[in-house]
Amino acid sequence: MPHERPRQAIGPARTGVVLVAVALMLAGCSRLDFVKPDPRRRDFERTAPEIELRRQGPDATALVQRGQQSLLGGDLEAAEDSARKAVRIDSRSAAAHTLLALVADGRNQGAKAGEHYRQAFELAPNNGVMLNNYAAWLCGAGRAGDAMPLFERAAMAPGYATPGAALANAGLCAGQAGMADRSEAMLRRALELDPANVAALGAMAEQEFLAGRAFEARAFSERRLAAGPADRRALELASQIEEKLGDKAAAAKYVQRIRVEFPALPDSVSGDGNRR
Helix, strand or coil: CCCCCEECCCCCCCECCCCCCCCCEEECEEEECCCCCCCCCCCCCCCCCCEEECCCCHHHHHHHHHHHHHHHCCCHHHHHHHHHHHHHHCCCCHHHHHHHHHHHHHCCCHHHHHHHHHHHHHHCCCCHHHHHHHHHHHHHCCCHHHHHHHHHHHHHCCCCCCHHHHHHHHHHHHHHCCCHHHHHHHHHHHHHHCCCCHHHHHHHHHHHHHCCCHHHHHHHHHHHHHHCCCCHHHHHHHHHHHHHCCCHHHHHHHHHHHHHHCCCCCCCCECECCCC
């Protein structure tokens, strides 16, 4: 949940958006969870659970809900139309601006997405969701120094349901900015809160492997693969780790999994390759 479009190798081409599953609750105020529109994009978690839809009438709430459903169905035009109507009804709807940001992300319009993430953050500056999302965008735009304090604020925000995601994002951001020690500290804090955090486990496996600690990398890699569905990079890294440890049979099994589970992608796995 990981944007840019911000991405793990921070920059416009690499940050993913991992947004938590849908849940809608109407009790005093509405809560809306945006879902990741493209499962191939990974690493940064732009978490948006429990977006508070305050200061707005039911019409604006319904429009944001409708826009979310359009987004999930891949209809960016309809999602944008609903979000803009919601903003016209309630210009202070952080949820509507978040939806507009996700639409822009889906169109690879990084600058426009950033503007809406910023507006959502300014409308709800103490909301962990808005803090995390804007920080992820800032990091992807090369502004790690601005992003890091916001990630930490998100992790400490009252009521924020996924502080581990914000800390994992902070670890990724610090690592990509060359702050290795701070990155490891953030990732370990994330895992203390959420031992099955996929982003943090994957990042720790990468860091241990690149540091030449293959056994430690294997442990994190195995935990990563047990924590959630494998993506191609997780399997590639697992293969490279086993190759480095001399277990060619295990490495080959991971390569075979890549060919079976990701047949449409180019086959570029070559063991340790150029990862060291």
